[in-house]
Amino acid sequence: MTSALARVQWHPCWRIIPTQVPYRNLYEEVADPEDLDMLMDIERMTNPRMGAGPVFGAGDSWIEAPFLTPNPEGGRFSDGQYGVYYAGFDRSTAIAETRHHRERFLAHTQEPAMELPMRVLLADLSGELHDIRGRHDPDLYNRDDYARSQAYGAALYRGDSGGIVYDSVRHPEGQCSAVFRRDLLANAREGCVLMYSWDGNRIMEVYERTPISDDG
Secondary structure (H helix, E strand, O other): OOOEEEEEEEEEEEEEEEOOOOOOOHHHHHOOHHHHHHHHHHHHHHOHHHOOOOOOOOOHHHHHHHHHOOOOOOEOOEOOOOOOEEEEOOHHHHHHHHHHHHHHHHHHOOOOOEEEEEEEEEEEEEEEEEEOOOOOOOOOOOOOOOHHHHHHHHHHHHOOOOEEEEEOOOOOOOEEEEEOOHHHEEEEEEEEEEEEEEOOOOEEEEEEOOOOOOOO
């Protein structure tokens, strides 16, 4: 199973993650500021995909986070053994994707009704990704079973791929990216905080808590 490479330039791409309000930077809580560069140098010794560029400038920790702490449950193109920066081409796609996954998580843990804060992150994505947009492949686009797509992603990852650009499963006409290399991402910044209104069965509403940046 092969795919062509495509030059992808999304300025910005959109990522939405659970957050605290107000946000607390974990890195700042566990290390002194003067030690942060040293800690990241240690990480790069064992993870060449972290890249050689400077870190912990404005917004860099947002990019580093998914590579440093992979989701142990994996995702569409990772089995949890390596980190992936998932992002949408636009805000609507990012909301649709995260809304689905938050609903599944909250239903599984049987959470009561709540307002769940989610932080919008904007970053510039530039690089060559393996392009499977427009491919009608039930293995790669299965709505719930990721076994085959994870194997596909792992093969590309081991082959030093920059990542995958693909059609959104949750948002018609939407596009998503699964980025394997942090050096394809830059200029990360915060957008707004969105509130996902969970009624105990599904997310009924998504609304802004704070104003969006001028990128949106």
